[in-house]
Amino acid sequence: MTAKSEKTASTAAMQRREFLSAAAVVGGAAVFGFGIPLDARAAVRTGQYWSPEISTVPEINAWIAIAPDDTVTYRIGVTELGQGILTAVAMIMNEELQADWKKIRWEYASANRDVKEKAPAWSLKTPGKEPYSTDPNAPGGSPSLPAVYRNREGSDPREVSWTGVYRRMMTNGGAFKSLTYYYHLAGAEARERLLLAAAAVWNVPVAQLSVKDGIITHAATGRTTSYGKVAAKAAQTPHPNPEGIKAKTPDQWKLLGTEQKYLHTPHVVTGELMFGLDVRMPGMLYAAAKACPVWGGDVKSYDANAVKNMPGVHSVVQFPIPDRGLTRAQRFSGGVAVIADSYWHAKSALDAMPVEWLIPADVAKANSADMMKALLASMDKPEKVAVNQGNFDTAIARAAKVVEATYTAPHRPRARMEPGNATVLVTDSRVDIWIGDQSPQETLVSGSKLTGVPRENVYLHLATLGGGFGRNGNGPQAEHAIMIAKTVKGRPVHMIWSREEDWNVGTTYGAQCAAKFKAGLDADGWPIAIEARTAMDTGGSGISAGLDHFPYGVPNYRHTTNFVKFHVPVAVRRNTFPPQIFRESFIDELAHAAKKDPYQYRRELLMRTNFPLRDAQVQALDMVAKMSGWGSPLPQGQARGISLEGEHDGVSGVQAQVALVSVTKQGSARVLRSDIAMDTGFSAVNPLAVKKQLEGGVYWGIDDTFSVDFQVKDGRMVTSNYDTVLTARMDKYPREVNIQFFKSERWGASSPEASMHTVASALLDGIYQITGKRIRDEPLNNHDLSWG
Amino acid sequence: MALNLVVNGQLYSVDTEPATPLLWVLRDSIGLTGTKYGCGISECGACTVHVNGQAKRSCVTPAGSVVGQDILTIEGLSSDGTHPVQLAWKEVDAPHCGYCQSGMIMAATALLQKRPNPSDEQIESEITNACRCGSYYRVRLAIKRAAEMMRA
Numbered sequence: 001m002t003a004k005s006e007k008t009a010s011t012a013a014m015q016r017r018e019f020l021s022a023a024a025v026v027g028g029a030a031v032f033g034f035g036i037p038l039d040a041r042a043a044v045r046t047g048q049y050w051s052p053e054i055s056t057v058p059e060i061n062a063w064i065a066i067a068p069d070d071t072v073t074y075r076i077g078v079t080e081l082g083q084g085i086l087t088a089v090a091m092i093m094n095e096e097l098q099a100d101w102k103k104i105r106w107e108y109a110s111a112n113r114d115v116k117e118k119a120p121a122w123s124l125k126t127p128g129k130e131p132y133s134t135d136p137n138a139p140g141g142s143p144s145l146p147a148v149y150r151n152r153e154g155s156d157p158r159e160v161s162w163t164g165v166y167r168r169m170m171t172n173g174g175a176f177k178s179l180t181y182y183y184h185l186a187g188a189e190a191r192e193r194l195l196l197a198a199a200a201v202w203n204v205p206v207a208q209l210s211v212k213d214g215i216i217t218h219a220a221t222g223r224t225t226s227y228g229k230v231a232a233k234a235a236q237t238p239h240p241n242p243e244g245i246k247a248k249t250p251d252q253w254k255l256l257g258t259e260q261k262y263l264h265t266p267h268v269v270t271g272e273l274m275f276g277l278d279v280r281m282p283g284m285l286y287a288a289a290k291a292c293p294v295w296g297g298d299v300k301s302y303d304a305n306a307v308k309n310m311p312g313v314h315s316v317v318q319f320p321i322p323d324r325g326l327t328r329a330q331r332f333s334g335g336v337a338v339i340a341d342s343y344w345h346a347k348s349a350l351d352a353m354p355v356e357w358l359i360p361a362d363v364a365k366a367n368s369a370d371m372m373k374a375l376l377a378s379m380d381k382p383e384k385v386a387v388n389q390g391n392f393d394t395a396i397a398r399a400a401k402v403v404e405a406t407y408t409a410p411h412r413p414r415a416r417m418e419p420g421n422a423t424v425l426v427t428d429s430r431v432d433i434w435i436g437d438q439s440p441q442e443t444l445v446s447g448s449k450l451t452g453v454p455r456e457n458v459y460l461h462l463a464t465l466g467g468g469f470g471r472n473g474n475g476p477q478a479e480h481a482i483m484i485a486k487t488v489k490g491r492p493v494h495m496i497w498s499r500e501e502d503w504n505v506g507t508t509y510g511a512q513c514a515a516k517f518k519a520g521l522d523a524d525g526w527p528i529a530i531e532a533r534t535a536m537d538t539g540g541s542g543i544s545a546g547l548d549h550f551p552y553g554v555p556n557y558r559h560t561t562n563f564v565k566f567h568v569p570v571a572v573r574r575n576t577f578p579p580q581i582f583r584e585s586f587i588d589e590l591a592h593a594a595k596k597d598p599y600q601y602r603r604e605l606l607m608r609t610n611f612p613l614r615d616a617q618v619q620a621l622d623m624v625a626k627m628s629g630w631g632s633p634l635p636q637g638q639a640r641g642i643s644l645e646g647e648h649d650g651v652s653g654v655q656a657q658v659a660l661v662s663v664t665k666q667g668s669a670r671v672l673r674s675d676i677a678m679d680t681g682f683s684a685v686n687p688l689a690v691k692k693q694l695e696g697g698v699y700w701g702i703d704d705t706f707s708v709d710f711q712v713k714d715g716r717m718v719t720s721n722y723d724t725v726l727t728a729r730m731d732k733y734p735r736e737v738n739i740q741f742f743k744s745e746r747w748g749a750s751s752p753e754a755s756m757h758t759v760a761s762a763l764l765d766g767i768y769q770i771t772g773k774r775i776r777d778e779p780l781n782n783h784d785l786s787w788g
Numbered sequence: 789m790a791l792n793l794v795v796n797g798q799l800y801s802v803d804t805e806p807a808t809p810l811l812w813v814l815r816d817s818i819g820l821t822g823t824k825y826g827c828g829i830s831e832c833g834a835c836t837v838h839v840n841g842q843a844k845r846s847c848v849t850p851a852g853s854v855v856g857q858d859i860l861t862i863e864g865l866s867s868d869g870t871h872p873v874q875l876a877w878k879e880v881d882a883p884h885c886g887y888c889q890s891g892m893i894m895a896a897t898a899l900l901q902k903r904p905n906p907s908d909e910q911i912e913s914e915i916t917n918a919c920r921c922g923s924y925y926r927v928r929l930a931i932k933r934a935a936e937m938m939r940a
Contacts, residue, residue, distance in 0.1 A: 082883075261881040262881055267886075268889050270868075271822020344812040417824070419826075499826065695922060695924075698925075722829070729918060730928065731912040
């Protein structure tokens, strides 16, 4: 397909000139000296010069470059995918650098440079961020290997270096927490060198200088200069004692803790922000890929001749099962792809092509119902006793009342809005990958291993991700695209998964989960013994969430776990941990069994403990009860549910939510209003981002509870598109959301999305109060909620 | 065959089959990538554009069916992000990742052209787009703010 118009041709020429001139300004020409003329239209406007291996504006350190016009470029080593991380990272660096926030631009850091360049020694200091220390300069231990790398079964755990110059280019909450100190130091190091440069120019002691909004002042003489003017000198001025650089302590923060809008928002509303799907390269081919629908399967045969004469078809290729060492040991499939001159041509031909699959015989009949049965049965014989306090068995025997409940949750997809995709150009000596990626360092390794090109010659050009929720949904989008593109060396290939491909083969899932709770209550309705058994697919995440550090006071408590191995790929999914929801539902069930108010019941159970987070949890409950008008009369068909998030210890986030729920007599349920109180520790980096994540979590929890039910049948995922699941939209989202924060003297936990848990159990309890129906097996769409 | 499409006031002669969805013609032939692919079955709304002022899901709209009609994409809403809906979106910082927002903005703009002061019920029945980050709260705020700005 081609499009032409006179105006288009001239626009294209103009865009090319625009790119060349922009490249000259930023040094892109040198970077892309390999001869890749990017579609720089969007990149130029959005400030994303991809992979700045070389900078012609003075680079103070690897994260910060400052142009003569005082424009400060922050290089972001993590990928924006909706959580506001690029804004947060820029804020942290600017807190220390003290440049003019209005003159900030951003670009993604280069994973290729990270391979070639070691982290400076001053940046390897570890933060003193133990849970209860607010001093970022407190001494820490030696860097330990993050668990995520240790867990890469079948490959050298140190394969991905995290001592490269950008350390750990991993987009998740844990990595962000471990990196914040590093960003602080990067800003501080740059600031000190800029001040040293100005002091040298003026020949005055650096201690006499001050800086605000990028303007350096020598008060004694009234002289001023700007960062842009001294940047070139600073870039040549090493710090004499980089080990002595200190980050600001939180009481000195000015920018951090203030609400800042997302830096990428202005580019979103014009459609210019570049996602992986938007990469356009001259001479680019398009590919549609289809892998064996049963995980671990492969291609038996396919008939390329049947489609090779269809419009636009370039070639048909087969690709193998991705090496599990490159996919975090996940079992994905081999498949086929059609390469064509447009995506539509590629997809049309692929859909028309006869393909036979090699289905792994052992799982050819696997289905969700059987898997759930296996999980439920496994709990009869607990595999591991995770917590055992007091003596559950003797205590339950003397209970006045016993309450039991079994809860289940289905497989759930990440289902980011942007389907998996990547653009790859392979030559004999170099590989370029354009991709939105939560783990670019790992993808770079894939680029090298799958082509034989040394890592130093693999270039990753990061784009923003259209949602993530776990390493690109954890699917092998990059691996598929690399294997396909290397069949057409010298031409970039833009591979896109269809929505069905993305959901059925290209993702990992939140694991199926089941739990059996049992409690013995005394004559007054207070628990004297609680047991929580949970079971989950092996590899699933959060089997003990909210249960291994049980926050409520009960003298005899036991928690056991069982993992059962299935062939469905499972992994972390936007921190969705069903056991946390089950726990809160069970507390509601106990409160109702005791005929007590669910808020007061929780409060009393917390007050029976002396756990470190008790006061914050009580504060969250009290605050949210007040915000929501807890206890005030409601019309028929409405009820309030309350829920608490958090464990008793550590840094897990403390929040409480009240959902105002309505159910019509015909059974149509909705959350009308959500009130949330959250502990942000001594400060949130960007409170606006925290609010947005809380709001997002409310949606996620509502959609999970109402509509998400992914079903495996005949070994494959048969739920494939938005027509049957993920159907909660604006019409299910509460019209009113109220959020209040409170502070505490510790580092806050970055888990605002946990509002998905709190809204879920609060919604379920509201439904129970209205209808008398206790739903323990989501989603609600499978249930009749009519009443009266 | 050559199809003549009018997109954002500009005439494009596109060499493609008439059955090709407008979405892919916009993205791959014309190079307007602001309109996104989400589901391909008219469910998620990420591909929403206007055809003759009406919101339309371009992933199931054959290009041949809109020849000569007035097609508007996110890129044509304003030259500089100053359409009231865009301004309102920025004011409340509605986007999370941003991927679905072109479609949200186009759907909201079509709604506001039809109903300058939409009720919550109307917003909920007209804006059926999916957002997996969960931007619905701010999208609602932004629509109401845009309505205020457009009435002023």
